[in-house]
Amino acid sequence: MKQLVALAFVLSIAIKTSLAQNSDSIRSHYITRFPNYFFLWPLVKQRSTSFDVKNQANQKLTYKPNGDYGLGFGMYIFEIGFEVTFSVAPKPSSQAIYGHSKSSDLQLNVLGKSFGLDLFTQHYSGFYLNDSNKPIPPGMPYPERPDISVWNTGLNGIYIFNKNKYSLRAAYNFSERQLRSGGSFILSGTVNTFSLRADSAVYGNNYSPAFGTTSDFVKLDYTTLSAAPGYAHTLVFKNLFINASLSIGPANHWLNYQSSTGSKSEITLNSFADFRLAFGYNSDRFFTGISYVAQSRNIKYEKLEFTSTNTTFKMVIGYRFKEFGILKYRVWDLLPSKKNKTKKVD
DSSP states (O other): OHHHHHHHHHHHHHHHHHHHHHHHHHHHHHEEEOTTEEEEEEEEEEEEEEEEEEOTTOOEEEEEOOOOEEEEEEEEETTEEEEEEEEEOOOHHHHHHHOOOEEEEEEEEEEOSSEEEEEEEEEEEEEEEEETTBOOOTTOOOOEEEEEEEEEEEEEEEEESOTTTOOHHHHHTOSEEEOSOEEEEEEEEEEEEEEEEOSSOSSTGGGHHHHOSTTOOSEEEEEEEEEEEEEEEEEEETTEEEEEEEEEEEEEEEEEEEETTEEEEEEEEEEEEEEEEEEEEEOSSEEEEEEEEEEEEEEEETTEEEEEEEEEEEEEEEEEEEOOGGGGSOGGGGSTTOSSOOOOOO
16 A cells, blocks of 8 residues: 555656646747846836726716826846836926826836736826817817825736746746747736825816716725736737737725715726737847736716726837856845855756
8 A cells, every 4th residue: 555655656746747847848939038148128117097087978087197207227137127217207398288297106016927916006196187078179288187186006916827828028027038929818806995185076067067966076085806807918920029918807896985965985896907018029139119008997886987097108128138247146046044055047
């Protein structure tokens, strides 16, 4: 009996090792890594949080902050990637049309073989209004709401079911390269809190006939929990690539808002969407790309639809350099508690 148990144990180890080797073999045909290189890239980034209010006649009021562009650089070193950006103030001509906004935005992005995580906290004050039924002529100023402030904090996640044929990192931080076209089913999710404050009703008396008075608000808070299935795919032609992913699923919202008739609370089941698009050029040394990521949360209440959206637009151009000296170590090899430091190997 002991011999049978020992044999079964040895067979299980052999099968597990074989499957792991086969998995690595499949991935090597679709994706390659750069363990012996460090990367540098300048970048342009824009991050923003906006919100919409839409009535049953599909008239939509969109509130956006002005600008929040950043210039900076990124680096992938010791197998850790990070980016630093510095805000660029909008031109006076832009502020004359869209007003002045203040913002603070902190984000942490972690991309692995099987998952991606985005942690963020954002604060925006000063918005301009766009009415879908009353377009503003070119060059004319938009109505401004300098009193509106928004706080947006949360965690977005994405899980990749087929990491052997699809690389999220190849399209969004270039730590890998997709060699041939491939895709994967994905699961996206979010845990998010959103708070809005204003000195007066958000859309006011001018829009009360179309949007109603009981749904207007000076204060709104909600918390969202959602899981959304979807699909992601990367098309590759030599060194060129285009990547797209879309996840849509149900979202539970705990909503509190204050209108002219008092404070109200609701629990609603609506939707969450996660959309990502990227394209560019990725070779053994040189890479460049443009990416756009948007997450939106839809809430229906009082015959209205409220949608908040946070977006990130990024342009990068970079180069991979052969590692030398201390750059050949992983980050955990540099920890003081690690006695025997081991250099990275291919």
